[in-house]
Amino acid sequence: MSAGIDLDDVCCDFGSFRAVDHVNVAIQPGEFFSFLGPSGCGKTTILRMISGFTEPSSGVVRIGGKDMRGQRPNQRPTALIFQNLALFPLMSVADNIAFGLEVRGIDKAKRRARADELLRLVDLPGAGDKMVSQLSGGQKQRVAIARALAVEPAVMLLDEPLSALDLKLRQHMRAELRAIQKRTGVTFIYITHDQGEALAMSDRVGVMSHGRLQQVANPRDIYDNPANGFVASFVGENNILAGSVGAVGQGFASYDTPLGSFRARMAPNTGGAVKLYVRPEHMRFTAEAQAENSVPVTVTDVAFEGNFISVHALSENGTNLVAELRNDGLGNTPAPGAKLHISFDAARAAILPDETAAEA
Amino acid sequence: MQDLLRRYGTGLTGAFVLLTAFWLLVLIVLPNFYLLENSFRPYLPRVDMGGPLDTYSFDNYAKILTGSSPTEVFGLTVTLPVHVKSFLLTVGYSAFVTVLSFALAYPLAYYLAKIVQPKSLPTLFLLLFVPLWVSEVLRSFAWFIILSLKGPLNFSLLGLGIIEAPIRWIAGYRSIIIGLVYTYVLFMLFPIYNAIQSLDTNQIEAAEDLGSPWWRTHWRVILPHAKPGIASGAVMVFMLSAGSLLVPVLLGSTESNWFTQVIQQWMFEAADWNTGSAYAFILLVLCTVFVSLVMRVFRVKLSDIAK
Structure with a gap:
């Protein structure tokens, strides 16, 4: 049929x-x-x-x-x-x-x-x-x-x-x-x-x-x-960081940006211009710096969206980073002005061919 | 009204209203009322007007039933009063002109509304309008020349080998029908064009997508949607044809007698405006009745046409 x-x-x-x-x-x-x-x-x-x-x-x-x-x-x-x-x-x-x-x-x-x-x-x-x-x-x-x-x-x-x-x-x-x-x-x-x-x-x-x-x-x-x-940006939100690929190995690569060096997943034969993509819901805040993929930031804005809370933070060099925290009712949302560290897992971040230019 | 007042002020609004009232009352209602009143009075010498003979009656209307002419209809011989016959032929041929105009206008309207590239529309509309820049009298004379026995139409058809002997086009009601269709077909085209244009093209595609052949898409989707446009076009073409004087006079043959010509004969040849008025009202009323009946048959409401 x-x-x-x-x-x-x-x-x-x-x-x-x-x-x-x-x-x-x-x-x-x-x-x-x-x-x-x-x-x-x-x-x-x-x-x-x-x-x-x-x-x-x-x-x-x-x-x-x-x-x-x-x-x-x-x-x-x-x-x-x-x-x-x-x-x-x-x-x-x-x-x-x-x-x-x-x-x-x-x-x-x-x-x-x-x-x-x-x-x-x-x-x-x-x-x-x-x-x-x-x-x-x-x-x-x-x-x-x-x-x-x-x-x-x-x-x-x-x-x-x-x-x-x-x-x-x-x-x-x-x-x-x-x-x-x-x-x-x-x-x-x-x-x-x-x-x-x-x-x-x-x-x-x-x-x-x-x-x-x-x-x-x-x-x-x-x-x-x-x-x-393009796919990453069209389907969902991202923190997008520009930089250059460093050492590569075992599906991961290091990525150097003005914000520091990060480690993230990268497919073996990725070529051309690339950027680092991290979903806001994979970002988290901690009081102390983490071992990798950690940036000291100041919380600038907390937007309550209902089932999640969108937290905007500014790094020392002025890069805006967004984290989405689940509204779990525990009340551990950072307050504006708080000085914290934002970090993410290397497995949750990806270095992808940059095709945002194509989307326009 | 409030809106008009606010926008144009009392002076200008008053002028609009007065001009419209003047147009309606002095140019339409009063002359018609004058004719209506006269149609019930006898045709009298000047001295008897307003005298004891000047009484209201239906005598002028009854005149249409006088005189008789045997007519052959489908092998049967029917005896009809001359003017009744002329009236029936006028209504019948006007209906035929209407159907013919529809047959010509519908495909063209569909083509213009749905098929043609929008950028070539202005050119096509211009081509349709250009003939209207020439007066109706001249256009009718042009057709008289085209249709004459040794005219360009017969010449071309003979030259192309389509016919062997020239056709007498100006015979019976043929040339009147051709002339009326030519003169009024645009009155059919534009309402249908507007109606089809307002149809969502997706509906046509949906029908085709569901497996409909082109003719069924027209029958079930496009024609029903265009019905109000077809109705208003048909009413206009019918009424204009039945009321046309110029085309029957210029393109008529020795055998044709359009009802408007009968009215004209009463008014200007017999100088009997009273009977002429009565005939004119017969034409108006019976045509209106005929149109209403046809609209009833095709289930068209007056409000559909006004849209």
């Missing part, structure tokens, strides 16, 4: 602008795969190439192993959920859901039965006779999902469908989408610029920037072992 998708060295040019640049990825049948990236990174173009609204300038899109070149969207086994959902406002909810079946010449009674069945699947039983305008944002979302599922696609393509919803509903729909995907076993390809969404829902995430696929990995690896500075 569900099919895998291969993007084989796919490029897409709009005039002189290269929207998608040599993308290679194999998406497994039944996988929940997200393309994550800032707006303009080419992720929507990828989606439109898979659904058939845009043809690649070069390279091949395969669905279930079949070359899709020259196949119109109405000939592909994909169903696209648009960012604005694109429900048909002049049709009832049931007619919306059954549209794909109507197109396939299925008779009215069967269509209606299938629409009602899908409405139960998306948790909207009995809404078939309503008009689209009578539904709330979250309900419209479900109808769009049901409409796409009605044609029994091998691949579902979702173009930031949650972006218009409020935070609570968004979190709820995340779980819902994930559950529907597991229940139906259809391959989901999800486009988003929201890292939280991508990490929470996906089996694998492909991070994109400037038309290039920067890294494809499971959410944990994307966050913990980013391939480069």
Whole structure:
């Protein structure tokens, strides 16, 4: 039923602008795969190439192993959920859901039965006779999902469908989408610029920037072992220090900065310009200097964020460092003005190719 | 109103209101009321006006039922009063002109609204508008020349080998239909263009993505969305066609008699403004009824058109 998708060295040019640049990825049948990236990174173009609204300038899109070149969207086994959902406002909810079946010449009674069945699947039983305008944002979302599922696609393509919803509903729909995907076993390809969404829902995430696929990995690896500075910065916060690599050995390297010398993880064949990336939640404060990766600082600002506390500190040479402390209720938050040492584990810090310039 | 007052002051606002009232009252309501009043009075010599003979009646309206002409309709011979026949033909052919205009305007409107590159739109619109810079009279005369038996159209068709003998274009109602479609097709094009343009392109793509062939996307998604635009275009083209005098006069053949020509004959040839007015109101009222009925059939509300 569900099919895998291969993007084989796919490029897409709009005039002189290269929207998608040599993308290679194999998406497994039944996988929940997200393309994550800032707006303009080419992720929507990828989606439109898979659904058939845009043809690649070069390279091949395969669905279930079949070359899709020259196949119109109405000939592909994909169903696209648009960012604005694109429900048909002049049709009832049931007619919306059954549209794909109507197109396939299925008779009215069967269509209606299938629409009602899908409405139960998306948790909207009995809404078939309503008009689209009578539904709330979250309900419209479900109808769009049901409409796409009605044609029994091998691949579902979702173009930031949650972006218009409020935070609570968004979190709820995340779980819902994930559950529907597991229940139906259809391959989901999800486009988003929201890292939280991508990490929470996906089996694998492909991070994109400037038309290039920067890294494809499971959410944990994307966050913990980013391939480069762009991925590290786009997915989560960082303290970024510039300097130069010193002694290298056994997956670690020393890194000299104006703030002092640090030790951090570095992949064996890392080349080019690099920077040191440390996540704020991996920073900690101590009264005494630690054996390594320790900097004396003065706390400048303490921002209470609810479940965590963001602490800004200034080193002696004027570098701003940020630590995020868990709000554990023990009340050991440093006060502004406190003179402390900030430190991190070498295993929690990474020396990565600097690609923040590419992000701009 | 408050807003107008605040923005333009009492003087200017008063001027706006007075001018609008003047336009509505003096140029529209009063003349129509004058014609309506006259349509119920007999056509009398000057001396009898206001005399005992000058009484209100429906006599002028009843005149449409006098005189008869046997007409062949689908093999049946029907005897109709001459002017009723002329009226029915006018309504029928105006409806035909409307359908023809729609058939021409819809594909073009869709093309302009959804397919063409936005940067070439101004040029295309200019090409559509350029003919309007020439007066309607001249354009109708131009068609008279184009359609004449030894005119450019027959010359081209003969030259291209499409026809073997010249076609008599100015015969029956043919040339009137061609002229009316040409004159009023833009009134159909622009409302439909506006309607289709306001359709979210994603809806068209969503339909295609769900497997819909192009014709079903038009039938189920684009046409229903464009319905108010089609309705307002159709009402305009129909009413303008039925009320057109210039095109039937210039492009009419010996066999054609548009109802407006009948009105014109009463008013200017018989100098009987009373009967002419009665006929004019018959045309106005019956066309309005016809349009309302068609709108009822196609489930279009007046408020949809006003949008």
